[in-house]
Amino acid sequence: MAMAGRIRSSLPVLQRLISGADSLSSQRPPIQLSLLPTFSASEFSRNYATASTPLKAEKVKLPLALFGGTGNYASALYLSAVKSNVLDKVESELLDLVEASRRSTTFAQFTKDLSVPKDIRVKAINAISDEAKLSDITRNFLVILAENGRLRNIEDITKRFVELTMAHKGEVNVTVTSVIALPPQEEKELKETLQELIGKGKKVKIQQKIDPSILGGLVVEFSQKVFDMSIKTRAKQMERFLRQPVTELI
Template identity: 65%
Template sequence: MAMVQRMRSSLPLFQKMLASDSVSSRSTLLNPNFIINVERSYATSAPAKKDKIKVPFAMFGGSGNYASALYLSAAKADALDKVESELFDLVEATKKSPMFSQFTKDLSVPAGVRIKAIDDICTQAKFTDITKNFLVIMAEYGRLRHVDGIAKRFAELTMAHRGELKAIVTTVIPLPPSEEKELKETLQEILGQGKKVKLEQKIDPSILGGLVVEFGQKVFDMSIKTRAKQMERFLREPVNL
């Protein structure tokens, strides 16, 4: 309870951090050629006429580009939730099967073999054409090893689409249910009613105590480890008499 109360006392600072500029205003770096490849089989799935769909915010890097391209295709077909679920089903399969996990990472496997295997797996799992076509392209270009990262980035986009925001709270020991509830309410108060907070707890004894809250591009660090480092720097500074 004390940690959450200290966080409430720091609300003005927290809100000031939130108000600072973020990368969301930067233009997207999507690869047009890749988007064309991803969408080449989707023309019949999307409505004939629909307002132009955009990603909720710009993503960068390979996984971000792929996730954004897949988001555009899934959104046009009104299948965001289904595609997200199927991606994580595949990721879960790689975690449960070391052999399948190795297959997705082994670039020595011929592209044709990779494509046939993924096509069969998706068909048996009854994945949507959007997910299957996307994974086939990943197999063709030897990118299956990046599916886990792509799925996580895709989930960030779908959460933004639903008005949700994932907050990761790191502590030394798990927060009691009452403190977790109060922390979630505090974050909701900070972010306003336009966002729905989804709280994820992480345990890290190295922070020594306190808590670290991460969401979006923001980090609010109230850990004892960070405070100790700040105090150490302060003590090392020369004293002017």
């Protein structure tokens, strides 16, 4: 059974756990965001290493420096996943979990509801992990997020984690925006051109995005670079040019 399906099948358990906590949560004020615990990268690594399966002794380096709270969580998870040799599995589980949360309103609301008591959050995560047969690394990570009121950040953390896995694999994610989906041959030619531009040793992964508002052409984004070759942008440039006073054009 796919991850999304397994998580959906565990939702009755989740609902029972939450409903059982209703009487408790109604007697206590919602948790304030400012009161949630925060972790530095080193603090989180120590806590996560303690909760995870035994790690190998060799030193593992991050392929990319990430900053901020979500960056710290993603980095700690990456280090543990690499040391336990389950990087691809953890990445797949996180992506499936995010997709499942998008499809299930109940699960999405659960991850964002800070009024649910911590012990109920942890029980629910363990129940879901059992049903979905998640790896120990992913389970322990989700438990820590549940304990610290950070489940609401799972999508952002996953995005940062994928940045690390792509850097680890030497992959460069390129977003190509067009009016319609690129035909296979055009996508192949664009990928070859981008490969030459980015250089050897990197693997180009194209993610197509459809946006009729650009009118035509392409917008290519990667590594914080944007190449806007859309008809919409060219039309705006031409409009600005035509609106300039004649004296400025001479």
